[in-house]
Amino acid sequence: MTISNQLRYSFKKVLIKIFNFPAHRINKNYQQWLKTPLRPAVAKAKAGKQGFGGAGHVISIIVPVFNTPDDFLRQCIESVINQTYENWELILVDDASILPSVKNTVREYTKKDKRVKYLFRQENGNICQASNDGLAVAKGEYIGFLDHDDLLWPNALYEVIKILNQKPHVQFIYTDEDKIEENTGKHVDPFFKPDWSPELLRSVNYINHFTVIKKELISKTGNFRVGYEGAQDWDLYLRVIQLLEKTGFCHPLNPKNPIQHISKILYSWRKSRSSTASRSGAKDKQHAYINQKKVLEDDIKVRNCNGEVTPTKYLGIWNVKYKIKGNPLVSIIIPTKDQYPYISKCLESLIDKSVYRNYELVIVDTGSSDKRVWQLYENIKRKHEKTKMLRWNGEFNFSEVCNYGVKKAHGDYLLLLNNDTEIIEPKWIDYLLGFAQQLLVGAVGAKLLYPNGRIQHAGIIFDPKNKINGLTLPDHAYKCRFNNIDYGLDNPRLYSMNNYLAVTGACLMIDRKKYTNVGGFDGQFQIAFNDVDLCLRLFKKGYFNVCIPDPILIHHESVSVKKLADSSRNSKFFEKELSILHNKWQNNINNDPFTSHNYWKIYHL
Template identity: 30%
Template sequence: MKSLIRKVKKVLNAINLQNMKSVLRYIKNNGFKGLGTTIINKIRFGKVVLDEYATWIANNEPNTSELENEKKYESCQNLKFDIICPNDEKLIKSIENQTYKKYNVYKFEKERILNSKSDYLIFLGNNIELAQFALYEIVKSIEYRDSILIYSDNDKLIDEKRTEPHFKPGFARDTILSQNYIGQFIAVKTDFIKIHQDILNNLNKNIIYDILLQISEKTRKIEHIQKILYHETIENRKIDVEDEKQIIAKHLKRMNLEYDNIKDGRFEGQYKINYKIKGNPLVSLVVPNMDHIQDLSKLLKSLEKSTYSNYEVIIVENNSKNKETFEYYEKISKQDNRIKVCKFDINYFNYSAIVNYGVECSNGEYIVMLNNDIEFITEDWIEQLLMYAQRPDVGICGAKLYFPDRSIQHAGVTLGTRGLAGHRCREVQEKDFKKDDYINIVQDLSAVTAACFMVRKQLYIDMLGFDEKLAVAFNDVDFCMKIRTAKYLIVYNPFVEAYHYESKSRGEDTENTEKQKRFAKEYELFVKRWSKVIAKGDPYYNKNYRLDTDLPKINYNKISY
């Protein structure tokens, strides 16, 4: 009984003047019953008092007074909009309720669009409502920067309750071809459409997806407003998969990207493009190794299942002590002439120096960085990496890696996590994957792990390889950052799956004083080199997510936009 009283007091103390605004907004969205249930859950199970999203809304969206001030705002550019949308009663009402009033509304008519006197055209889809401040936010964005296309985040509004916020990444070419995450609301510069009138010809049913892909072929000026500017008003939107595949196919043809097929992804509305492999290039797998022949044997055994045969394995031997290791090297070299052992003579561990030497020993046109504690699940993994690495706009292609229990070890890297960088969705179980986690789609990211990634050898050389001052930590992220700075894409391909037993060969970075000192030195160098880039935020990770965790959890505090 005393324990229960203490918990009740703790909950009551949490509801003070400081967060009363959040409480009132929560009651508005969820009712007194919802608040009561939440308080009971806190008392019984120790869970949060307030719904995180309701708290985010209270902290980051304009209140009544702020909305009134928006109505008085005069655009310095006197911006005008034409809104092209279906004749939906709730949508029209949400447009009429906008705080910014300089707009016209009509259905899609090509001639009217081409004769428009507006500054921007806003295309809206079915079954949505606009946030009251949507046009105001578009105006502020345009006044801040000259964008050709603008899109925003959204949530769902079901039975007057707001749920399921979709905090989206910045524009990413491979991501948008894997899933139409941009959705049902875009603003496009009118003059751009007038110059490129062909964009409006022979549009598919999903005109927004069709238009935005065509615009993305002609400009990089695509702006993402990281605020909820519209609400989906339908629980489960029916996606015309064949229509979206046709739109993707037209885009690939215009971009002269040859492909074999467009397959369905894990969830409805997700797609996998299988690009054509050009030729039969030699691929060099660079594998550092020090003893641990059991791990190495498991890796080599999994390679036997590979459907691509034109590869070589460069085992970079460094500081092995066991006689059995060298006997094993001799045995596997005789069994498969594609396996080559190169001895690297240093008396300390420097991963960057080791892999750089491995690349020097290689003969392939493409390099795969590969840890010795990897075990492949996917049989066509080389083809899956190669089809992206062969594209001239791609610098690196990485893989999805699992812990032995099939939870995520690596699904790409987010910049800024815990101040530096972290693996996305680390330790999420396979059964818990959700569509908006993006774990299961090919996407462009800021970095991927060198435990398994492919890069063109010439590009690796041009970038001067891995920085040997970063002996162990941050070297792969540093290399990816150099690649991105050179304007190449980093692609994460979840259709390459493997187990990663992670750092068994050398131990953890903090297990002794010497390693701690080395880690601190490398940390300082990495921060000095990339702190300004990290401070700007990861372009592929929404700022409404927290950075103190590897999971996409809502940052319900006040966000600085």
């Protein structure tokens, strides 16, 4: 049941790749995939012109220009002129370019098409000032942003207008994107983005291009902030979304969600040596990373949170470590039976290494016969005063065992922990608790490793090709990849905060009130998918489930109840519970907002 799953995302100042297979395979599959969707999409857009081609919302596209190579600038402008939706204006803001070809080309196109307009700044300022000048003269109800050497696909504005017509409440739209190789002009590196993912956006600017925002909303934020160059788009997105979160419910399941993701590639980012789409370009813009940290720190303050923005090994990927509010009691609930080598390591590592001390241990024993285990419990009670030893005498049912432990626990926060885990990060409770205290966060999961250093869990995914009896099987993202190997830019999502539909119950923290609000674990799931079901109920309630990379634990995985392939484990229960899961959550499983359906199409070519 092992699968590889990596999304791939990029952002303005550094090329980010997160696919779980080599880049050459990505691009080979992408070339094959391009042959089918591109022409039909454009043809459909042209046919749609008859419906609203020259009517409807005006979209103002702002392009700050500075010393752009002439052929790149012409291609950029032509990509707008060739849009199948016609009601737009293109505002070219030249930031005092030295190259004479820039002004000549701009004037040439303004004579050809009255929708092309220009501003010539008298002195060089920066991208924020140039963009704000464009905003000041823009007449469109919606604003799109385009870099001076990049391209829009012919159906880009058509797709945007189609969404605005279908969903007039939408105020913020973003699309998927790819890259263009400088020498060959070949389209490569597709980035199929997730739908609105708040934790990911506060870790990396995954939204990037192509973005269209209601002008009124941008004006309320005060436009681009000078001094945030290199991170100005990320800064704007976060400030706009802060406003949207105050006035509406931004969630993928909300039919009135003001944030809309168009799951189509509609923008191509040029990989020139001077562009940040290339690695060499990214290295020249260290100031961008300084400003990125400032952007995220500002976001934390505006949200009335207290946290530290910390860098990762990848420039441009950040994590937030939220400071704990107060000193709440955390109840760590551990169902267990025998398996002395594992439970002893779990409990001893927890007590010896955990920095956060206000926790109680709630051990629910489901029938141990090993005398060493019972002696271990006595020793643990002497080492940690807040320890409860409970006996479960009924038939094994993981969900009911956990619910029983919760009932006997006193903590405001619940931490469900498997008996075959081992703590290796001293601040694991602190990191989990900081997220669990966030208002819109449901379940918080952790990165788990096998003893050999390979990844066991980093979020739960639903590969449509990974089935049992025709039913999609939940599985772990990045499973069996090494955590400590540097894959270059192929695996940075392993170091960022991520939203998933579900995280594993092997290590899961949740606010007790939220757990109670959704009814705890469902007893129908006796041995499997209880965590997935819990997380999906949280998601349905409007919470976001999070997997964070900091609290790394070792997970020996299923040593108590064995693995599915073992004869001692009742596979009939497993298959029955998978069927129950699909009966309850078929639509969510088939439409995972955090993993694009187009990603899977390319993965399985």
